[in-house]
Amino acid sequence: xxxxxxxxxxxxxxxxxxxxxxxxxxxxxxxxxxxxxxxxxxxxxxxxxxxxxxxxxxxxxxxxxxxxxxxxxxxxxxxxxxxxxxxxxxxxxxxxxxxxxxxxxxxxxxxxxxxxxxxxxxxxxxxxxxxxxxxxxxxxxxxxxxxxxxxxxxxxxxxxxxxxxxxxxxxxxxxxxxxxxx
Ligand code: ZN
Numbered sequence: 116x117x118x119x120x121x122x123x124x125x126x127x128x129x130x131x132x133x134x135x136x137x138x139x140x141x142x143x144x145x146x147x148x149x150x151x152x153x154x155x156x157x158x159x160x161x162x163x164x165x166x167x168x169x170x171x172x173x174x175x176x177x178x179x180x181x182x183x184x185x186x187x188x189x190x191x192x193x194x195x196x197x198x199x200x201x202x203x204x205x206x207x208x209x210x211x212x213x214x215x216x217x218x219x220x221x222x223x224x225x226x227x228x229x230x231x232x233x234x235x236x237x238x239x240x241x242x243x244x245x246x247x248x249x250x251x252x253x254x255x256x257x258x259x260x261x262x263x264x265x266x267x268x269x270x271x272x273x274x275x276x277x278x279x280x281x282x283x284x285x286x287x288x289x290x291x292x293x294x295x296x297x
Contacts, residue, residue, distance in 0.1 A: 148198075149161035149164055151195075151222070152195060152196045152198055153198035153215045154180050163183070163187075164195060169193060170193045170194040171194075171195065171232040171234070172194070172236065173193075173195070173236045173237075173238065174197050174234055174238070175192055175195070175196050176197045176237060176240060176254065177197070177198055177199070177240050178198070178199050178202050178241050178242055178278075179198065179199075179200070179201070184279075185286060186240065186278070186290070189283045189286050189287040189290065190287075191286075191291065194236075194238075197218070197219050197222065199215050199219075200213075200214055200215050201213070201214055202242065203246060203249050203250045211253065214250075216254070219254075222234065223261055223263065234263060235263065235264060236264040237263055237265050237266070238268065238290070239266065239268070239296065240278065240290070241254075242277050243268075255296040264295065265295070265296045266293040266294060266295055266296060267296050268289040268290055268293050269289045269291075269292030
């Protein structure tokens with residue numbers, strides 16, 4: 116909490132605090148969001164979107180950048196990502212226009228352009244909790260008319276949990292066992 120950090124800073128060496136401020140300022144200045152997928156990036160596009168070896172036909176939709184890190188650790192996924200920036204939640208007042216859903220539809224549209232690589236599958240890897248499931252359902256209905264294969268990660272990930280805290284084997288199995296969404 117902020118209070119604990121404040122107490123820690125009071126006890127710390129002023130030189131250490133200055134170094135910390137410098138590092139935080141640098142991070143704040145350098146880090147931005149990828150123009151393509153919304154992942155954290157140090158350039159206009161993140162390292163995954165810039166990697167020519169990634170499969171352009173598959174997009175894995177996640178809630179946050181930390182979920183990208185979790186899935187990358189499994190080494191099971193070679194496509195690209197789309198980071199929504201959260202999940203739909205009536206309680207928190209998070210509505211579709213506050214998530215990067217419009218950007219996802221735009222990516223789908225652009226992949227249909229001549230010369231572009233068509234996107235053939237969207238994997239919905241939102242968290243297996245109430246808001247994540249609601250978001251997956253919303254997206255599957257939105258994407259169904261576009262003729263793309265829409266899949267949802269399997270239930271290997273415990274219900275109510277965060278992808279971030281799943282072990283790599285469980286997450287890899289969940290990706291492997293993904294199923295079609297109606
Ligand atoms: Zn990216």
